[in-house]
Amino acid sequence: MRRYGKHTDEDDIRSRPNPKGNRPRTNIRPKHEDAAEGFVLTVDRGRLTCLVEDREITAMKARELGRKAAVVGDRVGLVGDLSGRKDTLARIVRIEERRSVLRRTADDDDPFERVVVANADQLAIVTALADPEPRPRLIDRCLVAAYDAGLAPLLVLTKSDLAPADKLLETYATLGVDHVVTSREELENGDAADRVRERLAGHITAFVGHSGVGKTTLVNSLVAEDRRRATGHVNRVTGRGRHTTTSALALPLPGVEGWVIDTPGVRSFGLHHVDPSRVILAFPDLVPGTEECPRACSHDEKDCALDAWVAEGHADPARLYSLRRLLATRERREGD
Numbered sequence: 520m521r522r523y524g525k526h527t528d529e530d531d532i533r534s535r536p537n538p539k540g541n542r543p544r545t546n547i548r549p550k551h552e553d554a555a556e557g558f559v560l561t562v563d564r565g566r567l568t569c570l571v572e573d574r575e576i577t578a579m580k581a582r583e584l585g586r587k588a589a590v591v592g593d594r595v596g597l598v599g600d601l602s603g604r605k606d607t608l609a610r611i612v613r614i615e616e617r618r619s620v621l622r623r624t625a626d627d628d629d630p631f632e633r634v635v636v637a638n639a640d641q642l643a644i645v646t647a648l649a650d651p652e653p654r655p656r657l658i659d660r661c662l663v664a665a666y667d668a669g670l671a672p673l674l675v676l677t678k679s680d681l682a683p684a685d686k687l688l689e690t691y692a693t694l695g696v697d698h699v700v701t702s703r704e705e706l707e708n709g710d711a712a713d714r715v716r717e718r719l720a721g722h723i724t725a726f727v728g729h730s731g732v733g734k735t736t737l738v739n740s741l742v743a744e745d746r747r748r749a750t751g752h753v754n755r756v757t758g759r760g761r762h763t764t765t766s767a768l769a770l771p772l773p774g775v776e777g778w779v780i781d782t783p784g785v786r787s788f789g790l791h792h793v794d795p796s797r798v799i800l801a802f803p804d805l806v807p808g809t810e811e812c813p814r815a816c817s818h819d820e821k822d823c824a825l826d827a828w829v830a831e832g833h834a835d836p837a838r839l840y841s842l843r844r845l846l847a848t849r850e851r852r853e854g855d
């Protein structure tokens with residue numbers, strides 16, 4: 520059989536007594552041992568689109584998973600009809616352990632998670648340099664969410680044909696955040712896509728951005744033609760059903776390993792769930808200075824040991840200033 524390649528010697532045949540692959544069943548096997556592996560591409564009102572091998576299939580969560588929801592980016596185990604034919608429905612019976620979870624709430628008082636992406640390792644924060652004006656506090660909040668979730672942030676500054684990037688970049692220099700600057704012309708000649716793509720290969724990158732910053736235009740330049748979406752406005756129709764305002768959408772990068780996960784435009788970035796003790800982990804140079812901190816220190820309070828430690832010359836005061844600025848964005852203000 521072709522499946523066995525060139526190993527058609529007798530030994531090999533003997534070790535596969537049932538060449539059809541329908542192995543005998545016994546009662547002691549773990550449940551759903553033979554579930555197919557899938558990757559969640561998008562979620563729409565309880566229906567999940569999953570990639571299984573090269574087929575996109577529609578699935579629902581099996582009741583046995585209880586309250587645990589599968590989200591975009593999840594690796595899942597599926598059983599049932601995996602043909603991907605119209606009107607078929609598979610069942611998700613397992614959610615693999617996640618490497619990361621990116622959450623946001625609509626605002627800080629909102630207990631519901633609006634966007635959840637699993638397994639991303641990079642967060643592309645898309646900001647226009649003008650039209651609309653950059654909102655540094657929103658950027659800071661996205662950075663906090665990235666650090667909290669353990670994602671590496673990538674700042675993507677669009678519309679450099681309308682305004683220069685240097686002032687904004689200065690604000691982030693101390694944080695050492697990687698960045699790409701793009702313009703209308705570079706979008707048109709392909710340079711923007713090339714430069715951004717370089718940073719995406721081998722990664723699962725979630726893209727976030729305020730509405731109108733050019734996120735859709737950019738994402739379209741990165742993905743295959745048949746995956747592109749109409750730009751300009753909110754009524755986003757993907758080739759595969761309506762893209763709801765609450766779900767993200769995973770798109771493969773053509774030619775290389777890697778995924779772009781587009782998320783709906785954000786107006787605010789609620790940080791209800793953020794744990795300051797994880798944000799400090801993005802500042803490894805400051806971590807040793809927290810040893811003398813009071814228990815459960817937010818590192819943004821009077822008794823925080825970092826002030827004295829930095830004053831003793833152990834780290835750059837600008838780094839502590841940046842950490843404090845980020846932590847302060849957890850407090851809600853008008854316009855966040």
Ligand SMILES: Nc1nc2c(ncn2[C@@H]2O[C@H](COP(=O)(O)OP(=O)(O)OP(=O)(O)O)[C@@H](O)[C@H]2O)c(=O)[nH]1
Pocket residue numbers: 677678679680681701702703704706728729730731732733734735736737750751752753783784
């Ligand atoms: N001048 C200039 N305009 C740009 C650039 N990139 C995108 N635009 C324009 O900005 C507008 C908004 O772009 P979109 O890609 O729709 O923005 P979006 O962030 O996806 O916005 P929503 O779809 O509302 O979430 C469009 O008119 C684009 O043509 C750029 O680099 N320079």
Ligand SMILES: [Zn+2]
Pocket residue numbers: 809812813816817818819822823824825
């Ligand atoms: Zn502290």
